[in-house]
Amino acid sequence: MITNAGDLKGFTIRATDGEIGTVEQFYFDDVTWAVRYLTVDTGGWLAGRQVLISPYSIVRTDWNARHVDLSLTKEQVRNSPGIDTHEPVSRQHEAEFLGYYGYPYYWGGPYLWGSGYSPIALTPPVLDPGDVAKESMDSHLRSSLEVTGYHIEASDGEIGHLDGFVVDDESWAIRYIEVATRNWWPGKKVLFSPSWIERVSWADSRVYVVLSREAIQNAPIYAESIPITREYENGLYFHYGRPPYWLNEAEHSAARSLVGVE
Numbered sequence: 001m002i003t004n005a006g007d008l009k010g011f012t013i014r015a016t017d018g019e020i021g022t023v024e025q026f027y028f029d030d031v032t033w034a035v036r037y038l039t040v041d042t043g044g045w046l047a048g049r050q051v052l053i054s055p056y057s058i059v060r061t062d063w064n065a066r067h068v069d070l071s072l073t074k075e076q077v078r079n080s081p082g083i084d085t086h087e088p089v090s091r092q093h094e095a096e097f098l099g100y101y102g103y104p105y106y107w108g109g110p111y112l113w114g115s116g117y118s119p120i121a122l123t124p125p126v127l128d129p130g131d132v133a134k135e136s137m138d139s140h141l142r143s144s145l146e147v148t149g150y151h152i153e154a155s156d157g158e159i160g161h162l163d164g165f166v167v168d169d170e171s172w173a174i175r176y177i178e179v180a181t182r183n184w185w186p187g188k189k190v191l192f193s194p195s196w197i198e199r200v201s202w203a204d205s206r207v208y209v210v211l212s213r214e215a216i217q218n219a220p221i222y223a224e225s226i227p228i229t230r231e232y233e234n235g236l237y238f239h240y241g242r243p244p245y246w247l248n249e250a251e252h253s254a255a256r257s258l259v260g261v262e
Helices: 074-078 091-101 130-135 213-217 230-240 249-259
Strands: 002-004 012-015 018-029 034-041 050-053 058-062 067-070 141-143 151-154 157-168 174-180 189-192 197-201 206-209
Touching: 012 074, 018 050, 018 074, 151 213, 157 213, 189 213
Parallel strands: 012 067, 151 206
Antiparallel strands: 002 157, 012 018, 018 034, 018 141, 034 050, 058 067, 151 157, 157 174, 174 189, 197 206
16 A cells, blocks of 8 residues: 555554553665655653564554554563664664674565565574674665755755655655745645665755656645545656656656656
């Protein structure tokens, strides 16, 4: 299901033997644009301690009942490595966390989740422990709360602010960036794919995209009440003149040639 990630805030997280807390925010990978961890406020259960939950452990997300079911016990979560959400999450910390649960390193393969396109039923690959040391200073995790509000710079000027993320809860890929254009067109929100981001200036809190202001201005209107159907997505990609993400590599190449995108 593709839906607004902001809706996750406040969702109840349920272990196999009881509730552990509620979703606070998430960390995403700014290279692959995938949600790598949810941060969970455990409230009185663990004296307000926040814990990380990987999509590897998510069994089901019930958007109507507003809860996320895990394959973990409360004891497993209680004993998991701690996290300070006020500090960057290092690759070394990730390795400790993933090693504790016996999960594979998502950076250990060619796909979104290392050896697969989704975190479901992946088998941990055999990895060289040295890989962790080599990448320990190269984490690409960003906080969803920190990035929300960043300025969006089109190819010909500023166009709005990053107002949220639209995610696929099977692969946990960030499919779209939500843009609020209120300074130019009050009340209008639009979407674009993170694959069209040229770069992100973390120091200046700006996201630079390879789209014109006119293209973004005239994009299909987005509202959380509008379901993200395949029909809506087709219209979005048709408007921007770019091939959709669900095409395989051969189709992708052919489609790019068809729409004249280099």
